[in-house]
Amino acid sequence: NAGVTQTPKFRILKIGQSMTLQCAQDMNHNYMYWYRQDPGMGLKLIYYSVGAGITDKGEVPNGYNVSRSTTEDFPLRLELAAPSQTSVYFCASSYSGTGLKYFGPGTRLTVL
């Protein structure tokens, strides 16, 4: 069981560039989430999904898009990168109806 995997681990973007952060889980979890964590702060929910084909906004969705075509994958898209999106991004998954979330190792993104 690999758990929750994220790629890439690190990335530097220029302002205005776009990229996709990949997230996959092999635990057959229905729920998947994207969080961002700024230095010294707690995690903020960007988007979440309760199953394939179903996504919804979290606290800070502006500037991001998601899709969930399969149970396993939940990519996060940044269309026009801005310095304010410099952060560490964590993907997580959970079994429906519980609060137990498994987190990935994170992607450290810098926008210059």
Place this chain on the structure above:
Amino acid sequence: LAKTTQPISMDSYEGQEVNITCSHNNIATNDYITWYQQFPSQGPRFIIQGYKTKVTNEVASLFIPADRKSSTLSLPRVSLSDTAVYYCLVGGGIMEYGNKLVFGAGTILRVKS
């Protein structure tokens, strides 16, 4: 969403018991209380979850009084490797729980030798 309040930081020494208290005055009837641990450059890791009274696992204990307006995470005999940020989360409803959890700033625990 129930708001939580935790101390910003705590210091302890190896071998001591550490208790971190979280206040959640407006907790709802169907809310659960969950604690996570986060090491630098890693994602949070689930520690323990409870609804009322006391829950214990191999890592920690969680004490929840009858009014459920606070909870205390107890770490027995901490070691240097327990130095981390600890988050208290309160979430709404079994069916909604997964998507309603909000992370606060957490408590930075520093364990010294």
